[in-house]
Amino acid sequence: MGNMATQTQFHVLAVDDSLIDRKLIERLLKTSSYQVTAVDSGSKALEFLGLNGENEDEERNSSVESVSAADEDHQVGVNLIITDYCMPGMTGYDLLRKIKQSSSFKDIPVVIMSSENIPSRINRCLEDGAEEFFLKPVKLSDVNKLRPHLMKGITTKTEMQSNTNKRKGSEEIQSPDRTRPRYNELEVV
C-alpha cells in the first residue's frame, strides 16, 4: 500500500532555535541518509506533527498505524524527533513531555541536545522518556547512535502492519509493491 511506498527513508524532525545548529544537524542527518525537517521552535514542531491540541480526539481514535509513514489526512510520518533543550518559549523538555503525553506520538523516539552538561537535567530528560541526550556540538558519531532507535521503531511497525495485512486478506500481499524497497532495506535512497 501507500505505507511501504512512501517510506523508503527515515524521517527525522529536528527542532532548534539556532540557525547554525539547525544547518549542522540537518547536514549531519542528511549525510546519514535521513530525510530531515528542521523547525525553529517546539510549537512549530507540534504544528508539523499535527498535534495542535484540537486534533487530539481524532488522533486518539485512529490506530497505531497512523504513526507510520502513511500520509493519511493531515499527519506526516516522523520516525524520530531531535530537539535542543534551551529554546525560548517551549523548551525541549516541555516538547518531550507533550510528545509523551500524546497517545499517537508517544512511541516516536525523542532525543535531546544541549550545550550544558548538567547531570540533573540529563537524568530528568532520560527518565521522562528521552532515548538519548547529546551534548553539543553534535557530531557524526552521535548521529550514528540514532540508528538503533529508528530500527526498533520500524520492526514494531512492520509486525503491526503484517498483522493488519493478514486481517485484510491476501490481495495486499500480492500487490506490485513487493518489488519496491521494504522496511528492512533502509539504505536504498
Place this chain on the structure above:
Amino acid sequence: MQIVNYYPTVNLKPFSREKGEIKRNVKSEAEKPLCVWNPKPLKRVKPTNKKRLREREKTNPFSFLGQLIPLAKTGLPLWMLGLAADRLRADMNRLLSFLFHQGILDEQFLQLQQLQDETSPNFVSEVVNIYFHESEKLLRNLRSLLMDREFSDYNKMGIHLNQFMGSSSSIGAKRIRNVCLAFRAASDQNNRAGCLSALEVLEHEYCFLKNKLHELFQIQQQRVLAAGVRYPMQH
C-alpha cells in the same frame, strides 16, 4: 580568452631564453593572472652549453628531468600547474595547522569539513557566513547593553551570550568559546567591568578569526580555479 604566462614563486632558475617571449613574472599574489595550457606538443630543448647546463642543474630542483623544458610561449606545461595547486594546498594546510595549534579552532571545525562533499560543496563557507552574520549582531547587542549607563539586566545579556557561545562551539571556534565562558563568569557575579573587558577580548578574537577564515576561503577558491585551468581550452 587572454592567455598570459604564469610564473609560480618557487625557487627556480629562469628558463632558457632561446625562444623569445619568456617573461619573468614577479607580480604580487593578487595580480597573478591565470594561464591556460596551450595543448601544443612541447619541443625538446638542446642544451646550448654543457657548462651552463651543469650550473643550471645544480640549482634547478627539476634537474632529474635530464633537460630543461622551456616555458612555452602561450602557457605552462601541465606539471607546472600542479606546482601552483601544491603551493595552495601547502598554504591552506599551514593556515589550518596554525589555527589548530593556537587553539583558535578545534576538531568541530574538522567535523564541518567532513560534512562537505560533492552534494554540499559549500557547506563550510555557508555555515561560517551564517556564523559571522549572527555573531556580529550578537556582539553589537552585547556592546550596546553594556555601554548603557543604566544597564542591569544581566539575564538578557546572558541570553545573547549563550547564543554566541553555542554557535561558536558549533563552528569549532574554541578560543572564542573560552572567552565567552570567562564573560559568563563575570556576568554571574554581576561584574560589569569584567564583562566589558571580556567583551573587548571577544571582539578582538572574533575579528582575528574572521580574517583567518576569510583567508582560508580565499585559498580554497584559488585552489578551485587552479584545478579549473588544468583542462585545455577549446578555441
